[in-house]
Amino acid sequence: MPSLPNLTADLGAVWLTFRLATVTTVLLLLIGTPIAWWLARTRSWWKGPVGAVVALPIVLPPTVIGFYLLLLMGPDGAVGRFTEWAGIGLLPFTFWGLVVASVFYSMPFVVQPIQNAFEAIGERPLEAAATLRAAPLDAFFSVALPLARPGFLTATILGFAHTVGEFGVVLMIGGNIPDKTRVVSVQIYDHVEALEYAQAHWLAGGMVVFAFLVLLALYTLTGRKAR
Amino acid sequence: MSIAAQFKLDWPGFSLDVDLDLPGRGVTALFGQSGCGKTTLLRCIAGLDRGAGRLAINGETWQDAGVFLPTHRRPLGYVFQDARLFAHLDVGRNLDYARRRAASGNSRGDAAIVELLGLGPLLERLPERLSGGEQQRVAIARALLSAPRLLLLDEPLAALDHARKQEILPYLERLRDELDIPVIYVSHAADEVARLADHLVVMDGGRAVAQGPLAATLARIDLPIRLGEDAGAVFAATVAERDAEWHLARVEFDGGELWVRDSGVAVGRQVRVRILARDVSLANSRHDDVSIMNLLPATVLAHAAEDHPSAILVQLRVGGTKLLARLTRRSAQRLDLAPGREVWVQIKAVALIG
Numbered sequence: 001m002p003s004l005p006n007l008t009a010d011l012g013a014v015w016l017t018f019r020l021a022t023v024t025t026v027l028l029l030l031i032g033t034p035i036a037w038w039l040a041r042t043r044s045w046w047k048g049p050v051g052a053v054v055a056l057p058i059v060l061p062p063t064v065i066g067f068y069l070l071l072l073m074g075p076d077g078a079v080g081r082f083t084e085w086a087g088i089g090l091l092p093f094t095f096w097g098l099v100v101a102s103v104f105y106s107m108p109f110v111v112q113p114i115q116n117a118f119e120a121i122g123e124r125p126l127e128a129a130a131t132l133r134a135a136p137l138d139a140f141f142s143v144a145l146p147l148a149r150p151g152f153l154t155a156t157i158l159g160f161a162h163t164v165g166e167f168g169v170v171l172m173i174g175g176n177i178p179d180k181t182r183v184v185s186v187q188i189y190d191h192v193e194a195l196e197y198a199q200a201h202w203l204a205g206g207m208v209v210f211a212f213l214v215l216l217a218l219y220t221l222t223g224r225k226a227r
Numbered sequence: 228m229s230i231a232a233q234f235k236l237d238w239p240g241f242s243l244d245v246d247l248d249l250p251g252r253g254v255t256a257l258f259g260q261s262g263c264g265k266t267t268l269l270r271c272i273a274g275l276d277r278g279a280g281r282l283a284i285n286g287e288t289w290q291d292a293g294v295f296l297p298t299h300r301r302p303l304g305y306v307f308q309d310a311r312l313f314a315h316l317d318v319g320r321n322l323d324y325a326r327r328r329a330a331s332g333n334s335r336g337d338a339a340i341v342e343l344l345g346l347g348p349l350l351e352r353l354p355e356r357l358s359g360g361e362q363q364r365v366a367i368a369r370a371l372l373s374a375p376r377l378l379l380l381d382e383p384l385a386a387l388d389h390a391r392k393q394e395i396l397p398y399l400e401r402l403r404d405e406l407d408i409p410v411i412y413v414s415h416a417a418d419e420v421a422r423l424a425d426h427l428v429v430m431d432g433g434r435a436v437a438q439g440p441l442a443a444t445l446a447r448i449d450l451p452i453r454l455g456e457d458a459g460a461v462f463a464a465t466v467a468e469r470d471a472e473w474h475l476a477r478v479e480f481d482g483g484e485l486w487v488r489d490s491g492v493a494v495g496r497q498v499r500v501r502i503l504a505r506d507v508s509l510a511n512s513r514h515d516d517v518s519i520m521n522l523l524p525a526t527v528l529a530h531a532a533e534d535h536p537s538a539i540l541v542q543l544r545v546g547g548t549k550l551l552a553r554l555t556r557r558s559a560q561r562l563d564l565a566p567g568r569e570v571w572v573q574i575k576a577v578a579l580i581g
């Protein structure tokens with residue numbers, strides 16, 4: 001068993017990771033849903049560029065995103081100047097800095113399943129709703145959202161799990177501050193650096209089990225829906 | 228009481244240009260081959276597609292220069308070809324969806340609509356557990372529960388097989404007889420139109436090429452589209468007698484009487500009779516030594532060419548009713564069927580439709 005101070009540090013990292021992933025997922029569902037709705041239905045020329053920007057984190061190394069976010073949110077960056085002017089202070093190396101970075105980093109994993117679900121629903125049920133006197137907003141909440149439920153389930157699970165699993169972006173934006181920015185993946189890295197393989201095993205093994213359970217849940221839930 | 232609909236629309240490879248004045252009650256059929264623009268016209272009326280033009284329903288303007296009511300603000304009911312029930316709601320909740328958003332109460336009770344379409348046993352089922360015919364019945368009830376002032380039906384039977392069609396048609400007939408709102412019914416099937424419609428608009432290439440009361444329009448031989456095997460006359464008749472021994476019924480119409488298969492309709496009831504042109508043959512004198520039961524004296528009014536050069540379509544008058552007969556051109560010449568000539572029509576098959 002790990003010694004007591006290390007156990008507290010490990011539990012702190014787990015709790016912080018959970019908070020970060022929860023806040024990020026909730027924010028992503030709120031921000032991602034309108035983006036996904038727009039991407040699924042627009043015929044605008046902007047659909048391609050916006051979709052590509054949303055998908056960028058899938059192909060870019062996390063360090064690239066971390067680097068640019070660091071510059072943007074730093075004292076000389078546009079976002080940094082704004083947050084200082086607004087009295088929030090600078091975001092890098094804070095919990096909320098991590099949240100902002102995670103929102104960008106996990107965006108495609110939330111937007112794409114929701115967008116696919118909206119596209120699969122198509123125009124037909126919404127036209128039917130309109131002929132039954134449902135105004136557009138009414139039709140969105142009473143028809144589109146419930147029909148897209150499997151997409152939202154996938155988006156929630158993937159967004160949460162992907163945020164739990166990030167490392168590079170966290171390290172660049174958050175650094176390694178206990179209980180503030182030191183999440184599980186960073187804590188594992190620390191243990192390994194310090195040759196504390198036993199402690200690393202507890203956390204790393206836990207992550208493996210967590211990831212397996214998440215994917216198992218995903219495949220059984222969406223699989224059942226498909227039948 | 229009327230529907231004034233004028234639309235112009237230009238899409239790549241398709242244009243719609245109609246100016247219609249339709250009756251404000253009864254069933255109007257928009258009839259034509261697929262691609263003739265009948266569904267697009269219906270979608271323009273619903274505001275689902277936007278064509279330039281004007282639309283007024285019984286004095287209420289829904290669209291005009293500077294006016295365009297969005298679909299959800301038009302008090303209409305729309306039944307799509309593919310039913311479009313909400314998959315996440317059971318039948319009862321699909322119906323509630325319409326009921327809750329209805330602008331006003333229904334003139335007929337909600338329960339009566341559910342009963343009219345025979346939905347009582349289905350209320351707790353999910354749409355995926357319904358047959359195509361059942362889905363379509365729910366879709367019709369759902370449209371009616373939104374208390375529409377105009378009912379639009381877009382080929383509600385086209386996706387169904389023959390047996391399912393026969394299951395729905397009686398419901399549509401009851402609807403026609405009991406509804407007090409105008410119905411516009413899109414179809415490419417002449418038998419449905421003959422059975423359900425009161426007024427007919429024939430469409431071709433995005434234009435209305437003929438329109439008028441059903442019987443008069445169907446009996447025309449100058450229609451710009453050929454009905455082929457579906458050419459025939461439709462008229463009203465009354466059941467006068469039922470013969471139990473031979474299982475036949477005698478119906479009277481303006482022009483005489485016909486013996487038809489007894490389909491159980493009570494004496495005194497009004498029925499619609501349809502006689503296809505291909506089932507009518509002509510003779511210069513009365514022949515009693517043939518198997519055909521229905522022989523009537525008639526006058527030749529006119530004839531017109533058919534698609535195949537061997538065939539000809541003859542329009543006849545029997546009393547106050549017009550009939551069509553399809554013959555070969557050779558027979559027509561042999562019988563010397565000039566307009567005004569008195570002949571005997573021999574009718575091989577008569578269908579009672581609704």
